[in-house]
Amino acid sequence: xxxxxxxxxxxxxxWLGLVGLHLREALLPVxxxxxxxxxxxxxxxxxxxxxxxxLWVTTVLYAIPSLAFFVLLIDYTGQTELTVMIPLxxxxxxxxxxxxxxxVRSVPPETLAAATAMGFGPVRRYFQxxxxxxxxxxxxxxxxxxxxxxxxxxVGALIGNQGALGNLINDANIYNRPELAVNAVxxxxxxxxxxxxxxxxxxxxxxxxxxxxxxxxPAADVPDPATAALEDAVR
Amino acid sequence: MFGVLIRIDSVTKRYPDGTVAVDRLSxxxxxxxxxxxxxxxxxxxxxxxxxxxxxxxxxxxxxxxDGQDILQQPxxxxxxSMGYVIQNAGLFQHRTILDNIATVPRLLGWGKDRAxxxxxxxxxxxxLDAALAKRYPYQLSGGQQQRxxxxxxxxxxxxxxxxxxxxxxxxxxxxxxxxxxxxxxxxELGKTIVFVTHDIDEAVKLGTMVAVLRTGGRLAQYAPxxxxxxxxxxxxxEDFLGADRGIRRLSFFPATGxxxxxxxxxxxxxxxxxxxxxxTGEAPYLxxxxxxxxxxxxSEPHELTAGSIDxxxxxxxxxxxxxxxxxxxxxxxxxxxxxxxxxxxxxxDGRATGVVxxxxxxxxxxxxxxxxxxDAPAPHSLAKGGPADAKVAG
Amino acid sequence: MNLLxxxxxxxxxxxxxxxxxxxxxxxxxxxxxxxxxxxxAALIALPVGLVTGHYGRGGNVLAMIAVAGRALxxxxxxxxxxxxxxxxxxxxxxxxxxxxxxxxxxxxxxxxRSVDPSPVxxxxxxxxxxxxxxxxxxxxxxxxxxxGGLRSGAIQIVSTATIAAYVSLGGLGRYIVDxxxxxDYEKVVGGATLVAGLALVTLAVFWALGRFAVSRGVxxxx
Numbered sequence: 001x002x003x004x005x006x007x008x009x010x011x012x013x014x015w016l017g018l019v020g021l022h023l024r025e026a027l028l029p030v031x032x033x034x035x036x037x038x039x040x041x042x043x044x045x046x047x048x049x050x051x052x053x054x055l056w057v058t059t060v061l062y063a064i065p066s067l068a069f070f071v072l073l074i075d076y077t078g079q080t081e082l083t084v085m086i087p088l089x090x091x092x093x094x095x096x097x098x099x100x101x102x103x104v105r106s107v108p109p110e111t112l113a114a115a116t117a118m119g120f121g122p123v124r125r126y127f128q129x130x131x132x133x134x135x136x137x138x139x140x141x142x143x144x145x146x147x148x149x150x151x152x153x154x155v156g157a158l159i160g161n162q163g164a165l166g167n168l169i170n171d172a173n174i175y176n177r178p179e180l181a182v183n184a185v186x187x188x189x190x191x192x193x194x195x196x197x198x199x200x201x202x203x204x205x206x207x208x209x210x211x212x213x214x215x216x217x218p219a220a221d222v223p224d225p226a227t228a229a230l231e232d233a234v235r
Numbered sequence: 236m237f238g239v240l241i242r243i244d245s246v247t248k249r250y251p252d253g254t255v256a257v258d259r260l261s262x263x264x265x266x267x268x269x270x271x272x273x274x275x276x277x278x279x280x281x282x283x284x285x286x287x288x289x290x291x292x293x294x295x296x297x298x299x300x301d302g303q304d305i306l307q308q309p310x311x312x313x314x315x316s317m318g319y320v321i322q323n324a325g326l327f328q329h330r331t332i333l334d335n336i337a338t339v340p341r342l343l344g345w346g347k348d349r350a351x352x353x354x355x356x357x358x359x360x361x362x363l364d365a366a367l368a369k370r371y372p373y374q375l376s377g378g379q380q381q382r383x384x385x386x387x388x389x390x391x392x393x394x395x396x397x398x399x400x401x402x403x404x405x406x407x408x409x410x411x412x413x414x415x416x417x418x419x420x421x422x423e424l425g426k427t428i429v430f431v432t433h434d435i436d437e438a439v440k441l442g443t444m445v446a447v448l449r450t451g452g453r454l455a456q457y458a459p460x461x462x463x464x465x466x467x468x469x470x471x472x473e474d475f476l477g478a479d480r481g482i483r484r485l486s487f488f489p490a491t492g493x494x495x496x497x498x499x500x501x502x503x504x505x506x507x508x509x510x511x512x513x514x515t516g517e518a519p520y521l522x523x524x525x526x527x528x529x530x531x532x533x534s535e536p537h538e539l540t541a542g543s544i545d546x547x548x549x550x551x552x553x554x555x556x557x558x559x560x561x562x563x564x565x566x567x568x569x570x571x572x573x574x575x576x577x578x579x580x581x582x583x584d585g586r587a588t589g590v591v592x593x594x595x596x597x598x599x600x601x602x603x604x605x606x607x608x609x610d611a612p613a614p615h616s617l618a619k620g621g622p623a624d625a626k627v628a629g
Numbered sequence: 630m631n632l633l634x635x636x637x638x639x640x641x642x643x644x645x646x647x648x649x650x651x652x653x654x655x656x657x658x659x660x661x662x663x664x665x666x667x668x669x670a671a672l673i674a675l676p677v678g679l680v681t682g683h684y685g686r687g688g689n690v691l692a693m694i695a696v697a698g699r700a701l702x703x704x705x706x707x708x709x710x711x712x713x714x715x716x717x718x719x720x721x722x723x724x725x726x727x728x729x730x731x732x733x734x735x736x737x738x739x740x741x742r743s744v745d746p747s748p749v750x751x752x753x754x755x756x757x758x759x760x761x762x763x764x765x766x767x768x769x770x771x772x773x774x775x776x777g778g779l780r781s782g783a784i785q786i787v788s789t790a791t792i793a794a795y796v797s798l799g800g801l802g803r804y805i806v807d808x809x810x811x812x813d814y815e816k817v818v819g820g821a822t823l824v825a826g827l828a829l830v831t832l833a834v835f836w837a838l839g840r841f842a843v844s845r846g847v848x849x850x851x
Contacts, residue, residue, distance in 0.1 A: 063784060063828030065791040068805045068821035072632075075814070144699070151702035158795070158809065169708045178712040185705040192700030288754055314756030325751030329769035329844035339755050371846030384751075397754070 004179055008171045011161065019187065022164035025156070026149040027195075029085045033092025033145060040093070041100035042126065051101060058094040066091075066152050070159045079160035088149050095145040096138070103137025104130050136210065139203040143196050150192045154184065165191075240266040240395065240427045241287060246296030248282050248452070256282040257452035259296070264444075267425040271442035273432055275475070279452030280431045284397055287429060288314045300395070315339055318388030318396040318426075323404050324380040326372040332358070332383055333368040339391040350390075357386040360423075362416055378409035385417070389424070396428045403432065414440060435476055439464065439483065447472050461487035485564035488603045490556060493566060493596065495580050495589025500524060503531060507541035518590060520575045523549055528586035530555060533575045555579040558588070563603065567596050632818055639819030650803065652823065658799035659827060662790045665718075666725035667783050673726070674733035674782075675775075682741025682771075683763045691738050695731035703728050703789055711796045721793045728789055729782035736778025740771035772843050780835040787828050791820070801827070 005015045013021060044051040069087035077083045107130050115129045131138075154166025161167045165184045172181035241264035248257040257279040264270045272280040285291040287298060289310050298305045305313055318339075326335050336354035341347070358365060361382045372380055381401060388396055402410045414437065421428065432438055438445045439460040447455040447463070449471050456468035464484035467473040473480070499518040501510055503525055513521055514536035523531045523544060532549025553573040556565045558580050569578035570593040578596065580589045639645060645652055681687040703724040710720035744767045752766045768775075791802030804820030807813070839848075 059784075059832065060825055060829065063788050063825045064821050065788050065802070065805060065824050067791060067802075067809070068817055068824070071805065071809050071817045072814070072821070143696075147696065147699045151700070151704075154702045155704045157704075158806075166702070166704065169705050172712060173708060176712075178709065181705060181709040181712055185702060185709050188702045188705060189697070189700040193696060196696050196700070290750070290754055311756040311758060314754060316756075317754075319751060319754030321747055321751055321754070323747050325745075325747035325749075327748050327752070327766055327769075327846075328745070329847045331846070338752075338757075342756060342761070371844075373846060387751075387755075 004183055007168070008175060008180075011167050011171065015183075015187075018165050018168070019191065022150070022153055022166075022188070022191065025081055025084055025153045025162075025164050026088065026191075027146065029088035030092045030142065030145050030149050032085075032089045033096050034142065036089075037093050037096035037100055041097050041104065044097065044101050045104050054097065058097060061090055062094040066155045067158060070156060070162075074159060079162060081156075081162055083159060084153060084156035084162045088152060091152065092145040092149060095148070096141045099137050099141025099144075100134060103134030103141075106137060107133045132206075135206050136203060139199055139206075143199045146195045146199065147192045150188055150195060154188060238266045239263045240301060241429070242299040242302075243283070243287075244297045244299065246283070246286060246293045246298060248279070248286065248291060249294045255452055256291075257286070257293075260448075260452065260454055262446055262454070262457060264427065264429060266427050268443035269421060269428040269430055269441050270444045270446065271430045271432060271438040272446050272448060273435055273438040273442075273475075274448035274455070275450055276433060277450050278448035280433075280448050281399055282452065283448070284399055284429055284431045287395075288317050288319060288397055315342055315391065316393050316395065318391075318393045320381075320384045320388045320396065320398040320401040322400045323377075324372075324384035324401075326380055326383055326387075328372050331369050331371060332363070332375070335372070335383055336387045336390050338387060339393075343391055353390060354386070357389055358383075360389070360420065361386045376409075377405045378413060381405060381413055382416070385420070389420075389426075394427055396426045398428060398430045400431055400433065402437070403434065410437075417441065436483075439486075447475060482564060482567075485567060485600065486562045488563040488600070490558045490561050490563050490566040490580075490599075492602075493558060493563075493580070493591050493599050495558070495591050497589045499590060500587055501539070502526060502528070503544050503546060505539075505541060505544070510536060510539050510541055518577060518592070520550070520577065522552065522577075522579060522587060522590050524587050530579050530581065530587045533573075533577070550574050552579045555581040555585075555587070557581060557583060559583070563596065563600055566591065567593070567600070570596055635815045635818035636822050639815045639822070642815075645819070655799060655801050655803055656823065656827070659787070659790055659801045659824075662721060662725070662793055662798075662800055663783065663786050663827075663831075666722055666729060666786045666790070667779070669722060670726045670729035670733055670782055670786075671779060674730045675737055678734045678737025678775075678778075679741060679763065679768070682738040683759075683767060685742060688738060688742070691734055695735045698727050698731040701727055704792055704795075707792050707796060716796055716798075718798075720796055721790075721798055724792070725786050725790060729786050732781040732785070733778045736781070737771075737775050740774030740778070741767055743774065744770045769844055770847055773839060773847060776835055776839050776842070780832065783831050783835070784828050787831055788824060791824060 007013065007015055007018065011018065040054070044054055066087055069090075070083055073083045073086055077086065111129065111133070112125070115125050120129065154163045154169060157163030157166035157170045161170065163169070165187050168180040168184035172178055172184070241262075243260055243262040243264070245259045245261050246257060247255065247259055249255050260279070260283060262270075262283075272283055274280050282291055286293050287300075287305070289305060292306075300308075300313075326332075327338070330338075333351055333354045336357055337345075337347075337350035340350035340353055345353070355365065355368065358368060363379065363382050363386065367375065367379070372383070375383065381404075384401065388398075402413045405413065418441065430438075430441060432441075442460050444457065445460050445463050446457045447468075449455045455475075456463060456472045458466075458468075461484060463472070464476060464480045464487070467476055467480070476483075496517055498513055498515055499520065500522045501513050501524070503523055505513075505523075510521070519535065520533040521536050521539065522533055523539070523546070525531055525546075530552045531546045532552050534544075534549050538548075551574060553569055556569045556578060558566075560583075566578050566580075570576060570591070573579070576593050577590050578593075579587055580591060582588050640652075648654070678691070681691060701724075706724040706727060707720055710723055714720060748766055748770070749762055752762045757765065790800050791805055793800045794802030794806040801820050801823045804816045804823070808816030808818075808820065
């Protein structure tokens with residue numbers, strides 16, 4: 001019998017190779033989503049009327065099952081990583097845009113007024129005041145997007161082994177080796193939790209001004225401020 | 236003189252992290268009167284209030300309500316027997332004004348109709364328009380919300396009312412209205428009110444007794460407000476009272492005893508003889524009144540020409556005071572603000588009853604202080620307004 | 630070769646409207662899975678979220694549970710369950726419930742925590758019991774957010790219940806999975822359109838629920 005980390009040769013990767021592939025397929029879309037959503041969110045903040053229609057479109061987009069999304073793209077991008085990564089980018093957008101909009105909007109108006117009064121131009125004000133204060137909300141969005149992206153890559157296994165660690169699930173079925181599926185599920189869960197922890201660490205580094213947990217502050221055991229708003233956008 | 240309703244006996248509140256919020260505090264809170272707990276933030280005044288309805292449990296000491304240890308009673312029964320008013324009112328946003336007020340009667344098991352009927356009565360009592368009954372809290376102003384808060388606390392007619400900085404979130408004009416309203420309601424209902432504030436003026440205005448607490452939860456002084464102003468126990472209390480406590484203390488002396496001059500007053504249609512007869516030199520000015528006797532303004536006698544007195548050329552008489560209801564402070568204020576240095580006294584109908592100089596008022600102040608030694612409470616029948624005001628004189 | 634053409638063809642085909650593989654049957658199955666999974670998830674997450682939110686404790690533990698729940702890949706869990714316990718409803722329900730519990734749990738907790746503390750203080754001060762405070766003061770004020778959490782959970786289930794087809798069950802996923810293997814894009818597009826439509830219906834249902842269940846006094850403030 002083969003061991004837990006013995007990967008069937010048809011996958012053409014070692015376990016570590018699959019992990020690397022998985023991370024690439026999951027994280028690149030989140031990164032792309034962040035790059036697109038920052039200007040898009042800023043646009044929604046500046047043009048208030050734009051936000052509701054953007055929310056409607058994104059809600060419909062994320063209601064489309066990932067598998068259907070993949071299948072529809074095969075015609076255009078073939079059975080490639082790109083076919084998996086495009087929908088994941090869209091889903092990341094869906095999570096990130098409201099998170100960033102809410103985060104930027106959560107900056108108190110008096111803070112903005114003070115910044116303007118001190119002579120900050122709109123661009124400086126965005127990068128030096130609004131964005132830093134929105135960091136907790138943006139990171140909260142990134143956490144949700146990253147974790148669900150890592151989970152969704154596995155569905156790519158159904159369109160010709162494009163699911164990285166998810167392909168193990170297919171092989172578990174084909175070779176009747178349940179331990180491969182256990183391996184896949186656990187590996188993905190561990191990756192997701194590690195990525196999540198990493199993002200929390202990044203937030204702690206970027207926001208030394210936030211009150212730390214503990215010390216009799218009732219607010220301390222509340223999760224991220226933007227979490228509630230984000231749940232809407234989770235897949 | 237009333238009895239003691241709530242007895243706080245060397246009560247201490249110490250939190251698990253070692254912070255002492257209240258330190259061996261003893262207070263006797265008189266029946267049917269307003270007792271104010273005042274002090275800077277962190278002095279434990281709110282903690283003390285919240286220990287009375289067991290929102291906070293004391294670490295040591297006992298609190299007796301009508302002779303009974305409050306820890307002996309079921310906590311919710313105790314709380315339902317005490318009205319509770321907090322800052323920002325704390326209204327239930329999902330309930331109408333009427334249902335907000337009916338909360339405690341409903342908790343006590345009243346039927347819906349009876350509770351709502353009672354709520355309607357209370358809306359009227361606290362000066363809320365009946366048309367607001369079906370509104371929701373978000374549709375009311377801050378002052379109106381606070382009135383609803385008071386009505387809700389009174390709904391089950393509890394003997395005790397606990398008020399935790401109830402008026403500190405509204406603007407000064409609304410606050411003054413709410414304070415006057417509270418005094419009026421108290422004159423009608425005679426509740427035992429424990430009132431927490433950080434505003435010493437509010438404490439002096441509302442309190443029958445005022446307890447000044449210092450940081451660390453220790454009692455600095457417990458006295459009627461006039462005594463507090465005249466004889467602060469130590470530098471902390473004196474500092475907390477502020478610079479002009481001498482002036483403020485005058486609020487507690489009636490202006491009734493002032494020797495008013497009635498000679499230097501002439502009507503606007505006075506003849507030359509009348510003007511001459513009135514200009515006796517007792518006062519350098521003559522007060523001119525209209526034909527009904529209401530003050531118009533001051534003038535030097537030689538500038539008045541009989542038959543052609545022009546009210547527009549008179550010196551302003553400032554705001555007059557009413558000897559029967561105003562205090563020496565009001566009289567002094569009138570004299571200080573008057574360009575002639577003389578205050579005008581009027582009756583309740585607005586007609587001038589006499590004039591009085593700053594000098595005479597100063598003598599009256601000296602006399603009042605001499606009559607009441609500074610280490611004893613001054614009489615204070617005036618500051619709280621209405622005659623039905625139930626006060627304890629020390 | 631465009632989406633509208635596929636959609637037209639799919640819904641225009643009379644054969645798709647009848648029998649065990651007809652649209653009404655598949656929609657019914659899909660709604661059935663959704664309601665079941667949502668009910669189970671709500672039954673687990675709502676009480677826990679309400680009580681922890683009421684006492685304001687365990688937020689960190691809840692956040693960890695939520696992260697763990699999201700980290701478990703739904704598709705992997707489905708196949709794993711099938712390999713371990715064989716085919717059946719339990720395999721489908723487990724991943725869907727795991728998917729929906731985190732948003733319901735976290736949102737409920739957050740909603741309870743975000744209730745204005747002063748009415749709660751007033752309610753306690755007036756002698757309301759803890760259950761009274763929870764159900765008569767906090768819950769009505771927190772309801773809009775709680776419904777929002779349930780709505781996210783419901784939409785995620787609607788979208789993800791398609792995986793049931795991968796383990797030989799019904800639902801709208803049948804069209805997508807069958808379409809994938811038969812290279813029948815018309816079916817895939819049709820299935821996806823139906824799922825998206827069902828998601829919009831879910832949004833509408835929750836909107837109506839909000840109008841009906843949330844007090845006007847709360848709605849106007851939000």
